[in-house]
Amino acid sequence: MKKNFNKLIESSIIKGLAFCAFDTLGPQPIYMFPPPLEMEELEIKKTEDKADNILTISLRDYIQIAIKNISLLIGDGAVYNKEIEILRKYQYFGIIPFPDLQLTSLTYFHFIDIESTEIPTASAFCILIDEKRRSFLYNNINRLKNIVIDFFSEFDKKMITEFPPQEQVESDFNGLLKKIITIEETPSTPISSQRKMKILIAGLDNSGKTSFLLSVDRKFSKLIGLSPTRGADVSSIEALGATIFLWDLGGQKKYHEKYLNKAQIYLFEADLLFYFIDIRDRDRFEESLEYLNKMKKALSDLEQNTPIIYVLSKGDSDIIESKEIKSNIKSITNKLTKLSQDGPPEIYITSLFEIFSILRAFSSGVAKLSPNRNLVEHNLEEFSTTTGAFLILLLSSDGLVLAESFRPKALKITEMEKSEDLLNVFEVVAPQFTMLFKIFANFKATEKDEATFKVSDSVILFKKIRVLNYDMYVLFLLDEENKKDLINQNLQEFLKRTQDLLIRYIS
Numbered sequence: 001m002k003k004n005f006n007k008l009i010e011s012s013i014i015k016g017l018a019f020c021a022f023d024t025l026g027p028q029p030i031y032m033f034p035p036p037l038e039m040e041e042l043e044i045k046k047t048e049d050k051a052d053n054i055l056t057i058s059l060r061d062y063i064q065i066a067i068k069n070i071s072l073l074i075g076d077g078a079v080y081n082k083e084i085e086i087l088r089k090y091q092y093f094g095i096i097p098f099p100d101l102q103l104t105s106l107t108y109f110h111f112i113d114i115e116s117t118e119i120p121t122a123s124a125f126c127i128l129i130d131e132k133r134r135s136f137l138y139n140n141i142n143r144l145k146n147i148v149i150d151f152f153s154e155f156d157k158k159m160i161t162e163f164p165p166q167e168q169v170e171s172d173f174n175g176l177l178k179k180i181i182t183i184e185e186t187p188s189t190p191i192s193s194q195r196k197m198k199i200l201i202a203g204l205d206n207s208g209k210t211s212f213l214l215s216v217d218r219k220f221s222k223l224i225g226l227s228p229t230r231g232a233d234v235s236s237i238e239a240l241g242a243t244i245f246l247w248d249l250g251g252q253k254k255y256h257e258k259y260l261n262k263a264q265i266y267l268f269e270a271d272l273l274f275y276f277i278d279i280r281d282r283d284r285f286e287e288s289l290e291y292l293n294k295m296k297k298a299l300s301d302l303e304q305n306t307p308i309i310y311v312l313s314k315g316d317s318d319i320i321e322s323k324e325i326k327s328n329i330k331s332i333t334n335k336l337t338k339l340s341q342d343g344p345p346e347i348y349i350t351s352l353f354e355i356f357s358i359l360r361a362f363s364s365g366v367a368k369l370s371p372n373r374n375l376v377e378h379n380l381e382e383f384s385t386t387t388g389a390f391l392i393l394l395l396s397s398d399g400l401v402l403a404e405s406f407r408p409k410a411l412k413i414t415e416m417e418k419s420e421d422l423l424n425v426f427e428v429v430a431p432q433f434t435m436l437f438k439i440f441a442n443f444k445a446t447e448k449d450e451a452t453f454k455v456s457d458s459v460i461l462f463k464k465i466r467v468l469n470y471d472m473y474v475l476f477l478l479d480e481e482n483k484k485d486l487i488n489q490n491l492q493e494f495l496k497r498t499q500d501l502l503i504r505y506i507s
């Protein structure tokens, strides 16, 4: 049996599988494929000139893997204050680095029900891969997720009374590995060393696409005298550790057919679509929705489930509160909501004159591509429960929003309710964020590590933090300044736990 698994793994890009759980002894590896080596064996293996792919790690290494993973799920323990039903629904994936072992793992976190324990047991299942080949995980993440979730929906049942011994479950994990190997045989993208992402920027002509991209890249000098984009203009930027290819699809009608007929080129393997609608141009809403529908159909014909972010452009601050624009926003939001099948659409209002409205829309898009975003936000949420912060934003030094956590009360204390007639308030409303970002810009300029700002009844606390070689910033919105102490007490622990998730945010 043991041989079987090792044979399989030799032919795979995957180096090992580990299932860990929070056992009576704390975080423990329960199933380890290949099994850990004794110290002597390890020494021998090290001297051998081995060409095989099999992982040679000790039990101690597996325990380290278990500890690091499980602590990401249960954090400081605040998670156990949640109702059991909520714990049962937790399902997170994360890409976690293990630099000491030169490994990266795609980890599936969830709680399992075991009869002998009252509360569900925290578990982490790791697919281990050579860190240099981790792009395989990013590029095939959706297929991998499905396989793993399917597997555990059955396998969890086997663990109800206790963890069966490894020999008894070996064939299950063999089966799982075989499925992963089928992905390797038909990868979505050639396996390469660096993660590349393709983002489409589409919408009618004159809807502000090129202006948006130039602002993201802070090329303001080029904004003057911009002419319509002819055909597709592909550029690339480096952000958050990855190369992002931006396909600016010039919106004039004469190009539409070309993009749609040659979808295999233009739309193929798009990770994300930003769809632009000029919020002032109500007369063209219908035309824009028609184009959107064609584009959505072309994407689904390619069997791509490309996420879409809607950008309502030209929402300048001098007109955003006007009756006309408010009614336009409402009308288009309703229409987009009707069109969107899986959940409420993600909509941002932007203005060229509010750079942060653009950065926020862009970063939410890019963050959508990060497998680690949900887990970081899960941890942020716990941190906010522990510290009583109403809003926490994690920002990169160039103002991209890496993660955010907020409680409805945050809307109240910043008077963000103004637009309550809109759906999905927080995603839609940018202007209030602009205020926060302006403060952020001021804070950055001071080059301090910490500062507080009073805004009406609330306090905004900024902290500069360092994760590896990157400066990052955390913003907290508080109702009382004395909550600061609690934040300072818990921040280091929080950072220690989540820094690996941030390092592997998208690269």
Ligand SMILES: Nc1nc2c(ncn2[C@@H]2O[C@H](COP(=O)(O)OP(=O)(O)OP(=O)(O)O)[C@@H](O)[C@H]2O)c(=O)[nH]1
Residues within 6 Å of the ligand: 203, 204, 205, 206, 207, 208, 209, 210, 211, 212, 226, 227, 228, 229, 230, 249, 250, 251, 252, 276, 313, 314, 315, 316, 350, 351, 352, 353
């Ligand atoms: N007031 C205002 N004008 C904007 C804003 N964004 C873009 N514009 C203007 O809208 C016009 C069209 O912008 P572009 O970025 O060229 O539009 P596009 O979507 O790239 O157009 P095509 O390339 O033809 O598809 C330009 O004159 C911009 O200055 C904004 O936020 N506010």
Ligand SMILES: [Mg+2]
Residues within 6 Å of the ligand: 209, 210, 211, 227, 228, 229, 248, 250, 251
């Ligand atoms: Mg353009």
